[in-house]
Amino acid sequence: MPIPVTIADDSALSRKTIKRALPEDWDITIHEAKNGVEALDAVHAGLAEVLFLDLQMPQMDGFEVLKELQQEHQKTIVIVISADIQPAAQALVSSMGAFRFLQKPLKADQLRETLLDVGLL
Amino acid sequence: MIEINEDERDALQEIMNISMGQAADALARLIQTKVSLSIPAIQAMSPEDFQGMINSLSNNWFARQSFTGTIRGEVIMSMHKDGCNALAQVMDFDLPLDEAATEELVLEITNILSAACLQGFTSQLELSTQLNMPAFYYPVQSAHSNEWSSILIIEVEFFIEQMQFDARILIGLSEGSIEQLLIPIKALLED
Numbered sequence: 001m002p003i004p005v006t007i008a009d010d011s012a013l014s015r016k017t018i019k020r021a022l023p024e025d026w027d028i029t030i031h032e033a034k035n036g037v038e039a040l041d042a043v044h045a046g047l048a049e050v051l052f053l054d055l056q057m058p059q060m061d062g063f064e065v066l067k068e069l070q071q072e073h074q075k076t077i078v079i080v081i082s083a084d085i086q087p088a089a090q091a092l093v094s095s096m097g098a099f100r101f102l103q104k105p106l107k108a109d110q111l112r113e114t115l116l117d118v119g120l121l
Numbered sequence: 122m123i124e125i126n127e128d129e130r131d132a133l134q135e136i137m138n139i140s141m142g143q144a145a146d147a148l149a150r151l152i153q154t155k156v157s158l159s160i161p162a163i164q165a166m167s168p169e170d171f172q173g174m175i176n177s178l179s180n181n182w183f184a185r186q187s188f189t190g191t192i193r194g195e196v197i198m199s200m201h202k203d204g205c206n207a208l209a210q211v212m213d214f215d216l217p218l219d220e221a222a223t224e225e226l227v228l229e230i231t232n233i234l235s236a237a238c239l240q241g242f243t244s245q246l247e248l249s250t251q252l253n254m255p256a257f258y259y260p261v262q263s264a265h266s267n268e269w270s271s272i273l274i275i276e277v278e279f280f281i282e283q284m285q286f287d288a289r290i291l292i293g294l295s296e297g298s299i300e301q302l303l304i305p306i307k308a309l310l311e312d
Contacts, residue, residue, distance in 0.1 A: 011135035012128060013309060056138070056160065083135075083142035088155040104139045105245055 003120070006031045006048035008039035008065070009081070010057045014104070018052055018081060021108040026121060036060025040068055043076050050120065053098070055082040055089065066096040077118060081106055125273075125303070130163055132306045133275070137161040140241025141277045141290070147237040148230070148279070152211045159278040171272050171293065175199070175260045178289075182223065184231040184257050188239055190250030192298035196235035197291040198255075200227055204286030211284075224257045231255040234279070234290055246305040273299050 005028045009015050015032050022028070031047040033039040035057045042048045055062035062080060069076055080093045083104045090101045100114050115121040125133070138161055145156040166174075175183070181199040188194060209218050209226050218226065232255050243250050275292040294302065 011131055011138075013132040013135045016310075083139040084158075085142050085146045086149045086155055088149075104142070 002027045002029045003049050004029050004031065004047045005050045005052070006033055006039060006042040007052045008033040008036065008042070008057070008062070009052070009054035010034050011054075014054065014081075017104075017106055018111075021106050021111045023108075023112050023115065023121060026115070036062065036065040039065050043069065043074055048076050050077045050079065053078050053080050055080060055084055055093070063092070063096065066093060066098060070097050077120070079114060079118075125163075125165070125299075128310050129303060129306055132310055133163055133302075134161050136242050136245050136306070137163070137238075137275050137277065137292075139245065140238045143241040144234045144237035144290070145279060147233050151233065152208065152281070154211070154281055154283065157280045157282065159280075162276045163273065164276075165273050168272060171274065172260075174274075178260075182227045182257070183260055184227050184255045186231055186235045186252060186255040188250045188252045190243075191248040192250060192294060192301045194292060194294040194298055196231070196239065196252075197293065198227070198231040198234060199289050199291070200230065201285075201287040204281070204284055204288070207284035208281070208286050227257055228255045230288065234288075238290065238292075246302065246309075248302070248305065272296075 007015050007018050007030065009018065019030065031042050033042050037060045039051060039053065043051065053062045053065060066078065069078065078098045079100045079102060080098045081102045081104060082089060085103045093101055099118055102110060102114060112121070141158055141161060145158050149156045178199050180202050182202060184198045186196045188196065205218060205223060205226060206216060210216060212226065214222050214226060235255070236252055239250060239252055273294045277290050279288045280286065
C-alpha cells in the first residue's frame with residue numbers, strides 16, 4: 001500500500017522542490033496543501049500519514065497546525081521544512097511534536113537521510 | 122515597467138524568503154536573540170517612487186551596498202534609529218553611540234545581512250555576484266542611480282521584539298538584471 005503523503009507549503013515553487021527531492025523508490029501518493037487549513041483537512045481525510053510542513057503560511061501557519069495535531073492526538077509524522085532556520089524555531093517545533101526539521105532550500109540527500117532515519121524508507 | 126507573472130513572483134518571493142531566513146539566522150547568532158521577518162514584498166517601481174519611499178523613512182539610518190556580476194543591483198539597509206542603542210549594547214559597542222560608532226554599527230549589520238542574503242539567492246539560482254563594501258549614506262543628499270529606468274524592489278522587514286529593533290532590506294535590481302534573474306527562475310518552474 002502506498003503511504004499517503006501531504007506537502008503543505010504556500011509556495012508553488014517550494015512544493016515542486018519538495019516533490020523533486022522525494023526518493024523515486026518511495027511508494028507514496030502525494031497530496032498538496034497551500035495553507036494550514038488545507039493541511040489539516042488532508043490529515044482528517046487520511047491523506048497525510050506523512051506531512052511535510054512549512055511554518056510560514058497564510059490562514060493557518062505551521063505552528064498552529066502542529067498545535068492542532070497535538071490536541072487531536074493525531075499520529076501524522078510531521079517533517080517541518082522551513083526557511084526559518086534559527087535555533088528558536090527548531091526547538092519550538094520539536095517541542096510541538098514535529099519529528100524532524102529540515103532547512104530550505106531542501107536537499108534531496110538530506111531528505112533521503114531523514115526518511116531513513118525516521119524509518120519511512 | 123517590468124512584467125513578472127504570478128508564478129515568477131511566487132518563486133522569487135520563496136527564494137528571497139529562504140535567503141532572508143539565512144540572513145536572519147546570521148544576525149540571530151551574532152546577537153544570540155531570535156530575529157523575526159516579514160514575508161518578502163516584491164514590486165516594480167519607478168526611480169521617483171523609490172526615492173519617495175526612501176524619503177518617507179525619515180527616522181532611519183541608511184547604508185547601501187552594491188553588487189555586480191550576472192546581475193547588478195544594490196542592497197539598501199534602512200534601520201530605525203530608536204533600536205540602535207539596544208543592538209549596539211549586545212554587540213559590545215560603547216554607549217552612548219557617537220556618529221562614528223553609529224556608522225560602524227549600521228555598516229556591520231548591513232554587511233552581515235546583505236552578504237547572507239545575496240549568498241542565499243545567488244546560490245539557489247546559481248548566479249555569480251560580488252558584493253562591494255557598504256557605505257553609510259543620507260538619502261536626501263544622494264539620489265539613486267539615474268540609469269535605472271525601472272527597478273524591481275524586494276523588501277523584507279527584520280524585527281527583534283525585545284529591542285524594538287526594526288530594519289528593512291531593500292534590493293533594487295536594474296532592468297537588464299531582472300531578465301538575467303528570470304532565466305534560472307523560469308528553469309526552476311519548468312517540470
